[in-house]
Amino acid sequence: MITIRNDWTLAEISDIYHSPLLDLIYRAASIHRENNAYSEVQVSSLVSIKTGGCKEDCSYCPQAARYQTDVAVEPLMSVEKVLQLAEAAQAKGASRLCLGAAWREVRDNRDFDRVLEMVSQVNDMGMEVCCTLGMLTYEQARKLKEAGCFAYNHNIDTSSENYHNIISTRTFDDRLNTLAHVRQAKLSVCCGGIVGLGETDDDRIKMLHTLSTMDKHPDSVPINALVAVKGTPLENNERVTIDVMLRMIATARILMPASMVRLSAGRNEMSLAEQALCFMAGANSIFAGEKLLTTPNPAFDQDMQMFQLLGLTPRKAFKENTEHQMA
Numbered sequence: 333m334i335t336i337r338n339d340w341t342l343a344e345i346s347d348i349y350h351s352p353l354l355d356l357i358y359r360a361a362s363i364h365r366e367n368n369a370y371s372e373v374q375v376s377s378l379v380s381i382k383t384g385g386c387k388e389d390c391s392y393c394p395q396a397a398r399y400q401t402d403v404a405v406e407p408l409m410s411v412e413k414v415l416q417l418a419e420a421a422q423a424k425g426a427s428r429l430c431l432g433a434a435w436r437e438v439r440d441n442r443d444f445d446r447v448l449e450m451v452s453q454v455n456d457m458g459m460e461v462c463c464t465l466g467m468l469t470y471e472q473a474r475k476l477k478e479a480g481c482f483a484y485n486h487n488i489d490t491s492s493e494n495y496h497n498i499i500s501t502r503t504f505d506d507r508l509n510t511l512a513h514v515r516q517a518k519l520s521v522c523c524g525g526i527v528g529l530g531e532t533d534d535d536r537i538k539m540l541h542t543l544s545t546m547d548k549h550p551d552s553v554p555i556n557a558l559v560a561v562k563g564t565p566l567e568n569n570e571r572v573t574i575d576v577m578l579r580m581i582a583t584a585r586i587l588m589p590a591s592m593v594r595l596s597a598g599r600n601e602m603s604l605a606e607q608a609l610c611f612m613a614g615a616n617s618i619f620a621g622e623k624l625l626t627t628p629n630p631a632f633d634q635d636m637q638m639f640q641l642l643g644l645t646p647r648k649a650f651k652e653n654t655e656h657q658m659a
């Protein structure tokens with residue numbers, strides 16, 4: 333029986349996060365094995381349906397219009413193209429398709445109507461559809477849900493205290509408001525953050541505190557390692573060491589035992605052994621496909637070989653893991 337707590341204190345989280353690494357991994361692995369089908373890993377594929385030219389100034393993001401990066405601006409993809417990519421991803425074993433648009437917020441216009449059409453058609457293929465489209469209202473979240481959208485991704489990125497150092501064009505509270513709309517519309521909530529932004533351990537702990545003390549834990553918690561991209565303000569940031577990723581994943585697993593913890597950006601830079609430790613520590617979801625929006629990611633076939641070696645299997649679509657969480 334899973335005990336879900338939403339009253340974690342910063343001191344408790346700090347103790348967990350700073351515990352000896354192998355003890356931390358062992359505790360997280362035990363909780364994962366008690367509560368989840370630990371050998372199942374959700375495989376999601378991410379499609380950038382509208383790339384670059386974003387008005388926001390997220391300092392890690394090559395898609396912000398104000399930074400000079402190699403990302404070419406592309407208009408909203410056609411529904412046909414998205415379906416082609418969805419079919420290819422499904423054939424390779426992906427059960428979830430995430431549609432990402434470099435928008436500040438969703439506007440009620442023909443582009444949004446097209447996204448609703450994409451959502452509806454990909455859902456009809458039997459894939460879980462997740463969208464990440466920026467800020468949205470409750471009404472827009474409801475329309476996505478009606479169209480067949482399963483989940484909405486909206487990361488808090490870092491601690492509320494560090495947020496303004498990373499993004500100045502919106503606030504931490506803007507993020508929380510959108511998340512409230514998503515939850516209200518009964519979409520599955522995907523919300524996590526990034527390490528390697530120049531944050532401290534305290535920022536990481538505070539970010540995990542925000543996530544794990546939400547009224548309902550996010551159903552998915554992506555943990556990203558910054559992929560420093562030339563032309564962005566964080567281009568010279570050093571890659572985080574594996575122990576940071578492991579501490580984040582293991583702590584997230586302990587705090588939010590029923591959530592999917594996703595080993596997200598930065599996986600391309602990890603060895604198989606490092607990824608294996610992340611799965612051991614409770615990660616049970618990955619992004620697969622050669623690109624993660626605009627940055628490189630391991631290829632599907634390579635991931636399937638890794639799964640075989642580690643005895644992991646891809647999780648089927650719509651397998652409800654969130655009965656502990658969802659209303």
Ligand code: SF4
Nearest residue numbers: 386388390393396434
């Ligand atoms: S992370 Fe999203 S909102 Fe921020 S600049 Fe990139 S595309 Fe825009």
